[in-house]
Amino acid sequence: MSGADATNPKPARRATVMAVTSGKGGVGKTFVSANLAVALARRGERVLVLDADLGLANLDVVLNLFPKITLHDVFTGKHTLDEAIVAVPGGFSALLAGSGMVEYSRMTPELRERLTQVIDEVAPRFDRILLDTGAGISDVVLYTVSLADEVVIVATPEPTSLTDAYATIKVLAAQQNRRSLRVVINQVLRAGEGRVIRGQLQAVVDRFVTPLDPESPVKLELLGEIPSDPAVREAIKRRQLVSTVSPGAPSAQAFGMLAGKLCG
Ligand SMILES: Nc1ncnc2c1ncn2[C@@H]1O[C@H](COP(=O)(O)OP(=O)(O)O)[C@@H](O)[C@H]1O
Ligand SMILES: [Mg+2]
DSSP states (O other), X not given: OOHHHHHSOOOOOOOEEEEEEESSTTSSHHHHHXXXXXXXXXXXXXEEEEEEOOTBOOHHHHTTOOOSSOHHHHHTTSSOHHHHEEEETTTEEEEOOOBSOGGGSXXXXXXXXXXXXXXXXXXXXXSEEEEEEEESOOHHHHHHHHTOSEEEEEEOSSHHHHHHHHHHHHHXXXXXXXXXXXXXXXXXXXXTHHHHHHHXXXXXXXXXXOOSSTTSOOEEEEEEEEEOXXXXXXXXHTTSOHHHHOTTSHHHHHHHHHHHHHHO
């Protein structure tokens, strides 16, 4: 092998890995991951959503799938990744996890290795991987987020959600030296609410989060806002995604805009 090849290998095409996370639970991480995946797939991206809420997984419920093979089987070596990846109506792929598995509530060296391995193995096959994480700042969530190239923080306009979003931002800035984070404000009641809330969060961050390097402060970018939408409840009752059953609904349209922003 020539010296040039050894020092400058051709970079393999690899998916952009995005963690979809939040401070508080129930704010719409799974909803955002799945519907954003539909919108990105419509734009021609090969998208994989990985249910990284390992102990309390519910992407399968949202997608109305009854997986026989889950990430757990991949982690334990019982099945291959190819057997675990499922094609979802809506044009994307998913890696589902099982619910109620207490062994995934705590980070261990094995879990660390398995998660990293799985992401490394699927990355060359997709354009984008969305990690639908658990809520909060447990070591499992933080480690999962650390594997991502980019972070999307989901929050609703509720004060408790915003306080917890701020806590997450603070920890990610301090522990992972994240300088640039995207926010999605979900369940907004008025157009423009997302922009206002991003501004408020940024003001708190500017005031209280001291970056290691004062030249590079932590910046929050609004990826978009999603309206609170009755069509979502209707879709969930039918165990389908609003973006596939009601593409004209306000929330589905909003995901189209988010995808447009991500695709450039
Ligand atoms: N934009 C929205 N409009 C209406 N309902 C929503 C919206 N976003 C989320 N929901 C409701 O909130 C619930 C929780 O969302 P989910 O994605 O499961 O949260 P998380 O993954 O953060 O725990 C959903 O099942 C849905 O009923
Ligand atoms: Mg969830």
